[in-house]
Amino acid sequence: MALAHPVAVGHELRARDLREVSITADSGLPALSARSRSRVEGRPVAYSLPEGALLTEAVVGEARVPPPGAAIVAVGLKAGQFPPGLQPGNRVTVVMTSRESGSTSSTAESSTSWSATVTAVETPPNEQTTVASLQMDTDAARQLATAREGEVTVVIVNGVRK
Structure with a gap:
């Protein structure tokens, strides 16, 4: 069957x-x-x-x-933050870029990245935000859950997840 x-x-x-x-x-x-x-x-x-x-x-x-030691986190993505062909099963690198304002007028930028597997992708009708569910290490999922709008980019990668 x-x-x-x-x-x-x-x-x-x-x-x-x-x-x-x-x-x-x-x-x-x-x-x-x-x-x-x-x-x-x-x-x-x-x-x-x-x-x-x-x-x-x-x-x-x-x-x-998710299996033991992993979690599934949802991220809201706008056009340009993910490849249009994103689908369940894709192996991805998730990049979170944050801007930190200092005491001066300059802004510092830092980024962190993690490996993940896409478990679902949904774009509700009449919405401009696509929600991707990502399976990843539990600690990484907790960190990613703190990302603000516009700070996350998803990159499809090939190969074995590390």
Whole structure:
């Protein structure tokens, strides 16, 4: 069985969420068979998953997001603060730039960056702000949550998250 459309973590599976797909028996994939449909319906998914994702025992059950030591933080982003193709699953670098005013007329600028994985991206209708949910280290998420409007930029990166 596979998903007929994307689902968010915690979504309870219903018949309309599932579709039967064919895979070879010797593929080695631990996919649940169509005979498991009654056992799967009514159970939540442990992760947010895209359309077409094969269902396995590992993805059905209580939420497993975020994992221990990680947190999910939401950031409001305007055009120019993130690439237009930003989507769940992207590995990103989050850069927070803050301006600190000193006793003189000059302003000092400092930045901090962290690695994260995008878990959701939503732009409500008629809104100019896009909300990106980012999974990252718990301490980093706490720091990022203190960012003021306009201080955060998200950069899509390739490779393994460090």
